[in-house]
Amino acid sequence: MYINFQNAIFYFFATVLVCSAVGVITARNPVHAALLLVLAFFTSSGLWLLLNAEFLAITLVLVYVGAVMVLFLFVVMMLDVNLDRLREGFWKWFPFGALLALIMAAEISMVIMNEQFSLNKMPTPPLRPVDYSNTKELGRLIYTEYFYAFELAAVILLVAIIAAIALTLRHRVGRKFLDPAQQIAVKKKDRIRVVSMTSETKE
């Protein structure tokens, strides 16, 4: 098999991706697992760049690496994970887990091995001109053809945000807090009274 430059890049990214993905589930330390997941996201965005999907690739880094995984690490680092307790009962639940994994693998292979997904059903995408922007194209599709689906997803996310805030918001009675607007509005004459008095002489 002849390897050209693009294939070499692909195989490099693919190897790193598979290794880091395996690392995510085998690493014993949860922080290492989370960092390996970051690496996996980053390399898969590299693979997407090879497919000319620059918007998706950069958004993957921006959203998952830049925001989601930061919060994830934030939580994982503060957890006091006891590895011994986590490993307890591993063999007891092993058959059940293995069965689930097998079913999932079978389902995935049923989808992927299907004729619909074979290479001859997927034509090679046409070469785009240099100024072709798939950001613009994606924006046009989302705000025209898939407008309702997009708005629905947005509303569902909004509801989720409001629900999460409402669940954790507690109004304690007698809470003390600062009001910055009030703090800024304070004038000198509210606080200080200048008294003019004659100077005293030393006795």
Added chain:
Amino acid sequence: MEYVQQLFEQFFGIEWGGALLILTRNLALILLIVLPLLLGVAYLTLAERKIIAYMQIRVGPNRVTFFGIPWLAGWGQPIADAVKAIMKEIIIPSGANKFLFVLAPVLTIAPALAAWAVVPFSPEIVLADINAGLLYILAMTSMGVYGIIIAGWASNSKYAFLGTMRTAAQVVSYELAMGFALVCVLMMSESLNLSDIVKGQQGGSFLNWYLIPLFPMFLVYFISGVAETNRAPFDVAEGESEIVAGFHVEYSGMAFTVFFLAEYSNMILVASLASIMFLGGWLPPIDIIPFTLIPGFIWLLLKIAFLLFCFLWFRATFPRYRYDQIMRLGWKVFIPITLAWIILLGGIMQLPPSFLNLWPLNLWFH
């Protein structure tokens, strides 16, 4: 150039030769950007010490010179500092995660330098003229926080960890406001390409720059930039008086210096992005003869220098924010302002063309 190409193709074959030639050329260009940048970082530290010293009626560094030339006194200081840092030992604390401890400074500086790939210095000079440049910048700057998080966690120290927690929350909060402010720029210019954003601000004078219609967004972007780089008055991640030095308390020698390099190159990056997106990049303030004779690159440098001076000015002027006030400013002030401005801008852009052709709207919407 053709001779080099032939050499490459003879050596590596036709297909690999071309690809490797592009790779080598790009590496050389990257060095051309990174080396002056690092020199700029070194002299920014000197500028910071000098400017703050003069603001506090001191003299600042005035001893180290080159070859004993008296009028260069002080100019050798960054070089001397660098040599000192290289000579010092890097101490790895016991109980620290060695691999991550060493990796953290690298992860901090790599995105800070990688973001420079898409910055246009003048109409022709840009390393990667990609059409998703703005997104690329956002993605790269959002990666920088990992170095800080890993540094704080790997050094196995409570103070470092506290600094990390503060930074992680702060950076994620301000990234939202920053992103929304840039959405306004993107709506005005209708492009994600940084060169096109500057070209959208052409038109004769500084009145056409996005600074004027998007003035609140410029303030939001610049203040968020100060917060993202963990500079005073938002430097709670370091907070000398509270948590010693924050995330880099356990670092010494060159590892510590790399964090500093990253911080300063991020400062230069924020300043140059603000000048590109709001202050017209390489465009002169007025298109008349004495100004247009100066090359665009110099104009960009002048704008960057002014914004960097503001960074230092803030540090000398403002006391440190309290942590809850930082969070309030980010979430309750900046994000509502940016969201309101996006809606307002969208409304203006939907006006019929007869309105958009009126002064002053015709300056910005064409």
